[in-house]
Ligand SMILES: Nc1ncnc2c1ncn2[C@@H]1O[C@H](COP(=O)(O)OP(=O)(O)O)[C@@H](O)[C@H]1O
């Protein structure tokens with residue numbers, strides 16, 4: 140029990156802040172012990188902070204809800220969080236670094252060596268207003284031997300690392316941290332939202348044979364591309380479910396909340412999936428009159444925007460390489476993936492098999508967590524990088540158990 144660690148994930152989305160509190164130990168999936176949500180539309184636009192006070196308030200409320208729930212299991216108040224970062228300013232690149240370990244053949248690769256080689260890979264030139272937000276170690280090579288996930292304790296003379304570096308605007312990053320601090324919490328880590336979502340929706344096998352993750356949020360659609368067992372590319376499209384909702388609002392003459400309700404209950408991205416004559420009644424924008432529309436006509440307002448978003452996605456993934464690399468297809472997650480017909484629309488436009496990504500490999504009795512709009516928040520609590528894992532495992536650098544633990548971790552199955 141003493142090795143349990145409590146991790147709080149904070150998904151700062153454009154429609155809601157979602158907070159997940161998870162209890163973790165060395166083995167077994169994270170146990171979700173608290174969940175809270177709070178609306179964020181006044182504070183976040185297209186993934187970035189536009190109002191510090193409102194975002195801080197949303198963070199505070201979401202954490203408070205989650206904390207109250209978690210109190211039934213643990214008494215600790217939340218102090219530190221892992222927060223998601225999004226926004227069009229987020230970019231990424233693949234880099235590598237190499238070092239010589241030492242002359243002696245007995246020389247074992249230490250934690251310091253790993254840190255040193257990662258630091259070299261991270262030494263990139265950035266404009267003055269940008270900074271590195273996150274560095275993901277993809278894999279290592281020891282004396283030319285590839286495919287090594289953790290070289291700690293191995294013998295070798297030459298160590299190479301391949302990393303994925305995520306960068307963003309320093310001001311946008313600081314604004315987000317300010318919101319977390321104003322709500323009364325320390326931000327231990329900032330993690331790309333789509334990468335966090337991928338932690339609990341994409342299996343290691345899918346990452347190996349290649350797949351595309353789409354996190355469909357309210358005002359952003361985030362793409363993450365995996366192959367060779369690791370993240371290779373991320374990109375944000377500044378369009379999302381709210382754009383569909385606004386199209387419905389304009390088309391129907393309905394307020395945004397009414398249009399959203401109609402979309403979520405009766406909408407379809409593919410008109411042929413709904414009856415052409417079945418009618419839906421909604422409140423007109425004057426707040427007094429009821430109007431009707433057929434489900435088919437409603438979906439005619441939805442289809443063009445869904446297609447526009449997916450065509451942008453198609454352009455991005457085509458840039459990467461031949462689509463043969465994405466043999467396991469597309470995984471859609473985030474609230475927007477729940478729109479009827481979204482899977483079919485993806486298959487039509489991206490020409491790849493598509494499935495819905497619900498958070499996997501988690502435990503706990505909190506209800507309502509098998510929800511794709513929580514993938515990012517849950518993924519934040521499940522996010523582990525190489526060096527962090529050793530801290531959680533609580534073992535020294537030379538222990539072989541770390542490697543076993545990591546192997547188990549990386550090979551985790553998604554039953
Ligand atoms: N059942 C549903 N059908 C269609 N769209 C949905 C459904 N549930 C949620 N959404 C949409 O998902 C979006 C919110 O996704 P979410 O991931 O929670 O947003 P964010 O993380 O950007 O705050 C909204 O546009 C909402 O209307």
Ligand SMILES: [Mg+2]
Nearest residue numbers: 152356473474
């Ligand atoms: Mg989301």
